[in-house]
Amino acid sequence: MVTMTEAVPAVPAVPAQPAPRPLPARVAVPMAVAAGLTQLLAFPRYDLWWLAPVSVALLAAAVHRRRARTGAVLGLVAGLVFFGPLLEWTNLHTGSLPWVLLFVAESLFIALLGAAAAYASPLVDRHRWTWPLLTGVLWVGQEAARDRLPFGGFPWGRLAFSQGDSPALRFAAVGGAPLVTFVVAVVGGLLVTAAWRRWGAPTMLLAAGAVALAAVGLLVPVGGGDGQQPVRVAVIQGNVPRLGLDFNAQRRAVLENHVTGTVELAGRVTAGQAQQPDIVIWPENSSDVDPFLDPQAAAAISRAADSIKAPILIGAVLRGPGENQVRNAGVVWLPGQGPDESRMYIKQHPVPFAEYIPLRKVARMVSKQVDRVRSDFVAGDTPGVLDMGAATIGDVICFEVAYDGIVRETVTGGAGILAVQTNNATFDESEARQQLAMVRLRAVEHGRDALMASTVGVSAFVDPDGSVHQETGFNTPGVLLTEMTPRATRTLATQLGYWPEMVLSGFAVAALVAAAVIRRRRPGSPQGSVDAAPSAAGAPTTSTAEAR
Incomplete structure (x- = not known):
């Protein structure tokens, strides 16, 4: 017997879709x-x-x-x-x-x-x-x-x-x-x-x-909301004899520039051409001569503080604590009294390969430029919360403004105004303006009036909404003076x-x-x-x- 098998029509195969590709x-x-x-x-x-x-x-x-x-x-x-x-x-x-x-x-x-x-x-x-x-x-x-x-x-x-x-x-x-x-x-x-x-x-x-x-x-x-009694703050941009890594080869000239700028402001105050400041801010490296070890440097700074009749936050390079070690510091200098060592901030985040050399022997194999850094900067371990009498300043030094935690700790520690002390003499104007953009963000982030004080520019004041005013030029001396409002409120970002x-x-x-x-x-x-x-x-x- 023959069995007939019914033919089943073939189902056409569905061609596989190729996987989607990236752009060429x-x-x-x-x-x-x-x-x-x-x-x-x-x-x-x-x-x-x-x-x-x-x-x-x-x-x-x-x-x-x-x-x-x-x-x-x-x-x-x-x-x-x-x-x-x-x-x-x-x-x-x-x-x-x-x-x-x-x-x-x-x-x-x-x-x-x-x-x-x-x-x-x-x-x-x-x-x-x-x-x-x-x-x-x-x-x-x-x-x-x-x-x-x-x-x-x-x-x-x-x-x-x-x-x-x-x-x-x-x-x-x-x-x-x-x-x-x-x-x-x-x-x-x-x-x-x-x-x-x-x-x-x-x-x-x-x-x-x-x-x-x-x-x-x-x-x-x-914005910072309701603030405390406004204070008048002066920023002194003394400028340097020349830009570059050797800007501080004439350290006494840099110091004298900032003393001169302060004394001239005091003369304008006496003449009724400017209002009396409550606080004066000098930039980073404004005194690379250690005023705790050099009597002439200390006398020059005291002359400036006594003439302006207000505390000055100076930027100083201090020797020690060990051999071939230094510290990048903000020091409150009081008129008639001199430095107050209890009101001093040591930079917490020195820049590697610029302010200190990690793995120095290995780094020297890559570039002999590391030998320019003869003394390593030692990091501080406390936030820059400085009582300057009329207001408590949150001090951060130079590149530290880029680090969230360093700035925030000054605000949570009680700072009512943010101050960024910086030295842009070793770089150029583009670096200074990039840094000022960071100051603007920090002012908004923490609802604080802020300022940037530079040796050569750009120096400026920044409001809590990020707006900038009294911006200086680059590689030029300048004196800024304005009212700033200390604030105690904290933004959600700070919290x-x-x-x-x-x-x-x-x-x-x-x-x-x-x-x-x-x-x-x-x-x-x-x-x-x-x-x-x-x-x-x-x-x-x-x-x-x-x-x-």
Whole structure:
């Protein structure tokens, strides 16, 4: 018997959809370069703050769906383009090698950011709404690491420090610099999400989200609230005989410049041409002759204090405590009495490879320039909270203004006014203006009147809303005088302290863990993408070699 078998029609095979690809390398590399360039233009001296989120968006798009190591390379490219010119002032008097080592080291953190963003791409592809938030927390996490590593970190070039004229600056009063960085990066994430071709998220809605963030920034209250009795504060910018590393070769001339500026102000007060100050601030390095060991230096400073009839916060380099050791100090000098050693601040964060040399023997193998630092600066261990009679000053010295905790501790310790003593004679005006941008953020962050006193400029007063007035020129003497209001109230940012940064960095770690889980479950594509159809993502399909 013959069994007839009914024929079953064949089901046509569904062709496998290729995994979505990243942007072509010929596009991604120029985008990484553009990311670094636009970030540079957001900072002083260019001050095109609105380019900061554009920079974030360009880098996010360039690394999306790439392997982590390729994302790291693109991040490194962006970092080199940004940090090289931003930190160019470090090579003016020390040669190129220290500058190159510094900006390459800083760029490695942007490389790490690029690798993390690339690795987290599957999370974005699965949950498209996460891209702005992911971008924000990864930027905060990157800056948190860079602010601490290595040798205590170097927080220069944080996104938050580019936002002096932006509505985003107001977020500093809520969550400090980390929250400002987060907001700027979220706006960048919104931009890249809206611009990514043929994504399902409505572009107009995402653009509205960016506008809404800016509007919220304008509504955040800033200012110190009710203050105490205003005090008159004078800043003396004495200038130096010449710029450069050897500016203090004529230390007595630098000291005499600041004495002369103070005595001249006293003469104007006597003549009725200026009001009597309650407090006088001199900059860092205004007395590199140790006045505790040199009677002539002490007599010159006393002459200035006696003539102005007000306490002077001087910037002094003090010998000791050990052999070949010095301290960078702010010392309160009283008229008719001299220095009050109980009112003295020692800089807590000396700059590695500039004020002290870690691993000196190894460093000397890299560059003989380390021998210029003959004596290592010793760090202090207490915040710069100085009672100057009319007001309590929160003193931070030079680069310390970039470190969140050092500034915050002066406010929680009772400081009613922030004073940044700095010496910009070894650098240039771009460095001074980058530093002034940090002072602006700190004023908003803590709701305090603030000032920057520089040997050569830029010196200025800053209000609690971040506005700047009586800004001096560079490489010129100057005397500033204004009323400042001490305040005791604390902003939410001051009260929260490190919590915003810790929470946002924690979310960054959680996002990377979530991406790892997705990658483990969906190991199919080289990029670990979870999107099935390239048309849903809109990125062009390229060869694997080009995509990577």
